[in-house]
Amino acid sequence: MFALAIHGGAGALPRMQYTHGREQAYRQGLALALSAGQRVLAGDGCALDAVEAAVTVLEDDALFNAAHGAVLTLDGTVELDAAIMDGERLRAGAVASVRYVRNPVQLARRVLEDGRHVFLVGDGAERFAEDAGMTHVTNGYFITPYRLQQLAALKTHSHSVAALDEPPFGTVGAVARDRAGRLAAATSTGGTAGKLAGRVGDSPVIGAGTYADNESCAVSTTGHGEWFLRTVQAYDIAARMRYGGATLAEAVGASIEQRLPRLGASGGLIAIDHRGEIVMRYNTPAMFRASVRSGEAASIHID
């Protein structure tokens, strides 16, 4: 048995209804990413390869806030964060404030495989990518006309994102359980629109935005990154299972529906446990998400 879940961000519903075309594009983007990960798992590949494959597809899709199509900093540049974790041996790789690497999740994977360090940021991360022979792109490759408009609107509306026709949190992520029972998680993001240069959110932080441990669960979050850093969100789910004896659904429910709202924090997460149980929950009006288990049909939701 294998299982896979992915997300494309959680947030407010658009003020205007999506056009049918736009809705279809989001659904198709999620379906393609899900298939990429599913193909790995169906071919007896490992969970780590599956989450990397799924997140790579979402990074390349301009509709989501990761790599190509990511949000802009206040300076008008793109700075990318990503992490990946192997629940089998607790290996992890994370990168932040990356500007010239086409697929940050692949760079995070290289950091994991290299093994010397877990977390590389900025120029040092770029140099590591160069030494590893990874594809180098210009920062302009990531920038879309839509994100330029978004930043202009943000600056006009004094940093309110309410007028924007999209969920404010478009982070992407994946969690998987492969046939051998191994868990893995990956997350990738451009962060928050109009962020200060150098800002790192929860996504690349092991324990906050990304976590995987075969003994408990794999988690990828999306939402108010600053709050998810302070609540150590992803590991909080694992710890409720490890130390509190909660099931995955109980752990996620208590965290997302009780603790976070009390703190005024919004967002969501996807999680999977060693039995392949999938939980996808959010306290925002919507979360883009999709999942599949071996022998079952895929499900895709954008509400």
Next chain:
Amino acid sequence: MFALAIHGGAGALPRMQYTHGREQAYRQGLALALSAGQRVLAGDGCALDAVEAAVTVLEDDALFNAAHGAVLTLDGTVELDAAIMDGERLRAGAVASVRYVRNPVQLARRVLEDGRHVFLVGDGAERFAEDAGMTHVTNGYFITPYRLQQLAALKTHSHSVAALDEPPFGTVGAVARDRAGRLAAATSTGGTAGKLAGRVGDSPVIGAGTYADNESCAVSTTGHGEWFLRTVQAYDIAARMRYGGATLAEAVGASIEQRLPRLGASGGLIAIDHRGEIVMRYNTPAMFRASVRSGEAASIHID
């Protein structure tokens, strides 16, 4: 009642015995830092101010691996990481890969007070510091002859630190409980000697190297940063208390003496709970540490 604990790193014992003079210098450095924090708490200051004051003194002391006197990257430069967290409101500030800010813990505090973001790295963190009017120094200010020798020795002995007359982990940190029952934690480090540029360890990562929550405990860690990132070390202590009903001593014991050795991870941590109970534990041969509680004498240990 108030209580304060600080550390100056955990690691192997030196191959050669310390000279009496050097031992006295370490003790004096710890005593000065402890006094700085104690003064704040005795004057009814808050835990957050106390940990910032104590860590600032350790950052300025060339004997410890933080700010002035920090270890060098493989490139021969200094890159600094720090974090601070307020257990009262779960506010946090963290910075990494900082090269020109005299006291990184003070920059982390500014990030916390600013409130827009939690975590800033590299050039963006420097720009934030500049905008905040903080003291700018050259990278050379941090570099001591001793660290130049250490790096040369590292390169000669193919990355082994065994020949070096000092504990390999010289990270500094503080945890405090003030008279109002508020907890806080702060950690500052130059990371690991000979690290790749851009490498971020556990110290500035909320949940890994630094964590504080009035409802459980405040923690500052020192040790094998890559492992402490993967195990989400600081929050693991808090979670064992929150969800497992462990006391502080039980939580720290289970984590440092059982889980970490099984994983092959070494290091230590200092922690404090809401009653002002202090626990300082390590699975290395030594940890530099000191603590004091209101109405009691200070204790200082370098073994």
